[in-house]
Structure formats: C-alpha cells, structure tokens
Amino acid sequence: MKALILSADDFEDSELLVPYYRLKEEGIETDIASVKKGKIKGKHGYEVKVDKTLKAVKADDYDILILPGGKAPEIIRNDAEAMEIVRHFFKMKKPVSAICHGPQILITAGLMEGRRATCYKSVAKEMKNAGAIYEDKEVVVDGNLITSRQPSDLPAFMRETMKKIKK
Amino acid sequence: MKALILSADDFEDSELLVPYYRLKEEGIETDIASVKKGKIKGKHGYEVKVDKTLKAVKADDYDILILPGGKAPEIIRNDAEAMEIVRHFFKMKKPVSAICHGPQILITAGLMEGRRATCYKSVAKEMKNAGAIYEDKEVVVDGNLITSRQPSDLPAFMRETMKKIKK
Numbered sequence: 001m002k003a004l005i006l007s008a009d010d011f012e013d014s015e016l017l018v019p020y021y022r023l024k025e026e027g028i029e030t031d032i033a034s035v036k037k038g039k040i041k042g043k044h045g046y047e048v049k050v051d052k053t054l055k056a057v058k059a060d061d062y063d064i065l066i067l068p069g070g071k072a073p074e075i076i077r078n079d080a081e082a083m084e085i086v087r088h089f090f091k092m093k094k095p096v097s098a099i100c101h102g103p104q105i106l107i108t109a110g111l112m113e114g115r116r117a118t119c120y121k122s123v124a125k126e127m128k129n130a131g132a133i134y135e136d137k138e139v140v141v142d143g144n145l146i147t148s149r150q151p152s153d154l155p156a157f158m159r160e161t162m163k164k165i166k167k
Numbered sequence: 168m169k170a171l172i173l174s175a176d177d178f179e180d181s182e183l184l185v186p187y188y189r190l191k192e193e194g195i196e197t198d199i200a201s202v203k204k205g206k207i208k209g210k211h212g213y214e215v216k217v218d219k220t221l222k223a224v225k226a227d228d229y230d231i232l233i234l235p236g237g238k239a240p241e242i243i244r245n246d247a248e249a250m251e252i253v254r255h256f257f258k259m260k261k262p263v264s265a266i267c268h269g270p271q272i273l274i275t276a277g278l279m280e281g282r283r284a285t286c287y288k289s290v291a292k293e294m295k296n297a298g299a300i301y302e303d304k305e306v307v308v309d310g311n312l313i314t315s316r317q318p319s320d321l322p323a324f325m326r327e328t329m330k331k332i333k334k
Contacts, residue, residue: 013180013181013211014180014184014188014213017181017184018185021321021322021325022185025321025322044180044212044213046180155188155189155192156192158192159192162192
C-alpha cells in the first residue's frame with residue numbers, strides 16, 4: 001500500500017499534514033509530489049520535502065491519491081502531468097480524497113461530470129458548472145471519490161479515507 | 168471515552184491539531200482546556216476554541232490526556248489547577264500523551280522521577296534533572312505515559328496513543 005499527495009506552495013497546512021501523518025501512523029509509505037524538487041511551503045509556514053516531481057511520478061505505483069487544499073491546487077491544475085496522474089486514478093477506480101480547493105484539480109481534469117461531491121464553499125459554483133452534484137456536507141463519498149469542504153471536516157475526511165484503505 | 172487537551176497560546180499547531188482531529192476521527196469527544204475562555208492561537212496562526220477553563224475541568228470525566236508542545240506548556244506548568252489535573256491522570260494510571268515541550272508540564276508536577284520518557288531536545292537536560300530516564304526515540308511508552316520529541320514523530324506518537332484508547 002502506497003499513497004501519493006499532490007501539492008505545491010501555499011498548501012493549506014493542516015489539510016496536507018493531517019492526512020500525511022495519519023497515513024504514516026497506519027504504516028503507509030506516502031510520497032509528496034510537486035512541480036519542482038526541494039521543499040514546498042504552506043500558507044501557515046510549514047515546510048515539507050518534495051519526494052518526487054510530477055514528471056517523475058509513476059501513478060501505477062500508488063494505491064490512493066490525496067489532494068489537499070489551499071492555493072496549491074491552482075498550481076497543480078495547470079500541470080499536464082498532474083492531469084494524467086489524476087485521470088489514471090479515476091480510470092483504475094483507485095481512491096481519490098480531495099478537500100477544500102483540492103477538487104479544483106479534478107474539475108480541470110474533466111472528471112466531475114455526474115459525480116456527487118463537495119468542496120470549499122467558494123469552489124461550489126465551479127464544481128456545479130463542471131457537472132457535479134454538489135452537496136454541502138462534511139464528507140461525500142461517491143465510489144472511489146471522497147471529498148470534504150474545509151479543515152474542520154478532516155476527522156470525517158480521514159475516517160472515510162481510511163475505510164477505503166482498510167478494504 | 169473522552170479526551171482532554173491542555174494547551175494555551177503559542178501551541179505548536181500540528182502537535183495540537185493532529186491529535187485533535189485524530190481523536191475526532193475515532194469518534195472520541197475531545198475538549199480543549201486552557202487558562203482562560205475564548206480562543207487560543209498557535210505559533211503558526213491556527214486558532215482553536217477553548218471548551219473549558221482549567222478551573223472548570225473535572226479530571227474524572229476524562230479517559231486520556233494530551234499535552235501538545237510549543238510555548239504553551241510554559242504557561243500551563245505555572246497553573247496550580249493544571250498540576251492537579253495531570254496528577255489525577257497519573258494517580259489513576261490513565262493514559263497521558265505528551266510531545267515536544269509538553270513533558271515540561273509533567274516535570275513541574277513532579278511526575279517524572281524514575282519514568283522512561285522523551286521530549287524536545289532542548290528539554291532533555293531538564294527532564295534528566297527531574298529524575299527521568301531520557302531516551303532519544305520517536306516515541307517512548309512507559310506504562311500510562313507516552314512521550315515523543317517533535318512534530319515529525321506524530322505518526323508514532325498517535326499510533327501508540329490510539330493503542331491505549333483501543334485497549
């Protein structure tokens with residue numbers, strides 16, 4: 001079991017760190033991938049090491065994908081390689097957990113049509129325009145897709161994410 | 168099952184938020200107690216609501232105690248009520264999980280004599296002087312007492328903490 005987190009500078013710190021530490025608590029190897037090597041820095045100043053560039057990621061090596069929020073998704077959604085990675089997870093029906101602004105990445109990848117999902121309130125209109133069935137709930141599970149709205153939803157977000165892993 | 172977190176302003180954000188969200192993921196009611204009502208603010212700017220003042224806490228109501236680090240323990244260790252709360256947990260052999268500067272609270276309460284434990288490196292000398300058997304490890308479990316050094320130890324810290332809860 002191996003997990004992949006896609007993020008970039010200005011990530012929402014708790015939405016990256018809480019899943020990252022939770023997966024490691026479970027003994028799951030977890031890589032953070034971003035647009036360039038080195039470190040990425042959160043909105044609150046936390047820094048994390050980038051394990052792999054998006055270009056170097058082999059999506060086939062991973063069993064679950066985590067998409068934290070913040071301003072990072074705005075960078076990730078403009079990267080062609082990132083789009084290929086997320087499409088791979090959907091094609092293979094592997095779990096994808098996206099929180100807050102994280103679902104923006106899935107919107108750009110054209111993966112939200114007809115899917116039940118949630119996101120940060122300011123992203124809701126964009127999500128509906130992409131054909132998703134938006135629900136204002138702490139967590140929405142639709143097949144392989146798990147979505148939440150904000151940091152205070154992290155307990156429900158991780159509860160549902162861990163269920164997918166333990167299956 | 169009910170959990171209590173003791174903290175104050177300038178807490179280490181991830182050391183409070185990661186256990187807080189993890190306990191809630193598990194469905195455990197978790198109260199944050201501090202020296203005064205309102206909100207407390209972490210070193211990285213996260214704010215959390217104070218559920219109870221230290222004065223209002225009935226230690227008997229809780230099954231596990233979490234002591235995050237940062238500069239908050241310096242405030243908590245100078246509070247007489249906080250000292251009574253932590254002594255209650257030790258007397259009743261209920262689990263106490265302290266990370267980073269968190270163990271300073273236990274040092275002041277006079278609870279570290281002969282106990283195996285770890286802490287943030289700058290606290291090590293103080294811990295040894297208090298009679299503890301200091302170990303430089305990601306997590307040390309000695310009976311009811313679970314200690315860790317720093318944020319990167321949070322996966323091991325929470326793994327051992329959750330084992331105590333699930334017993």
